[in-house]
Amino acid sequence: MNAAPHPLPLDCPAYLRVIQREAEAFAQTLGAGSLDRRVPMSPEWTLADLTVHLGLVHRWATRIVTSGEQADRPDPPEGADLPAWFEQGARALLDALSAAEPEAGCWGFGPEQRMAFWFRRQAQETAVHRHDAQEAAGPPEPIEAVLAADGVDELLAVMLPRAAARFGEPPQLRAALRLHATDTGHSWLLGSSSGGHTPEVSLFDGAALDASARLSGTAEGLLLSLWRRIEPAAALTVDGDPGVIEDLWGGRLTT
Template sequence: MSIDRAVYTQALKADGEAIAEAGRRDINAAVPSCPDWTMHKLLAHVGRVYWSVGRHVAERATEMIPADEIPCPPEGAAIVGWFEEAHRFVQEALDGADPDEAVWSWAGQNTMAFYFRRMAHETAVHRWDAQAAFGEPGPIDSDLAADGVSELFEVVLPFAVANWNMALPDASLHLHRTDGEGEWLLVNDGGSIKMSREHAKGDAAVRAGGTDLLLLSWERIGLDGPGVETFGNADAARAWFALSR
């Protein structure tokens, strides 16, 4: 794991509770940061992830559990209770897990540590989405967000590029965190993502706080946001961020 386990578990707990709270407000509310999603669909998506991860972790599964064995979400307002049950289930499963224990994961990082990190970031970004549906998204902890940027470009997107035949931008991108430590250089290395943590010049550069860098990287906000500075080839920066769609 990249940061302390307790940070991940606390984020999973607090942000999951915040998603449920947003769901109770209106399951039919549109989620502007996820086109065509309502709060019901957001709860269904995250809840299914929780049920799946919870089962893999609780059962110490070393092979993928088929999707048709994962509980499907109910219609209507019952989705909130179903989500809350899934949230409790994945927390309880992770509470009993050693980060070094073996478990299957889609990313090929087959230890429990992968899921502590992944569940924290999955939940943090979707918590922001859920609150944005009501115009009130709170910030993501900046250190957690910076770790989320690293996870996206060193784990999530390399897997996607390798398995979905995605084309990478030719131009390089440098990211610079302004409210703490954190710099990343992203390069197209023969069709694979090469990420290094260094102060270096890219064809494009983006400076912002940790929360904004994570939201930019997951294409939740644009380069025109307050507190975001862009230098060089802005189209290249947009192309890198578009990979997370």
């Protein structure tokens, strides 16, 4: 009998370990070559641009976790030693989260208004951008499977509704769609949607789901495809109605 999929979300100590590990790997990439290297996920960006982006996100999250309230985004650095500046921001974020009570109230841009929101969000933010940074230098290290499955879950539960609220372009699915992570056993059911509404999403434990189409692949393949980092055809398998899959990719999934 197959083991049950790992529960999602992960616990906050696990997210802290992820942030530390992924931030250290990001910093190591900065020291391995020129910051002028182009980032494949956004060719108009250099590695320096990506560093500023992630460093500012870390500092913004630190402000929110420290105060518990919504905060303005910090200004970009001027004339800074970017690797050192990045490491300082990552350390400040880890210190702030380590001192925070996950169940305490805190502003977040998702439905969860607790400190725990920021543990998960920053773990996922740092992991995906570490992958981006390493890809600028060569083949990236994979995103760990359960972390990637957690990222798929967060994207569908938080980032998809946020993108719909900000841009009004959610996928309009003509029928239900199942996403299945073949390596972790997690499955998500996206309900049919129309009229500009965001599809309803449910997480399952790998049981058979009634859907008109299925998109299957490793958790990392699903995550990177949903974040538009890779071409889905290179990593995922389609079963059922291909029109439903086209509906998914035709909408805006993230901010």
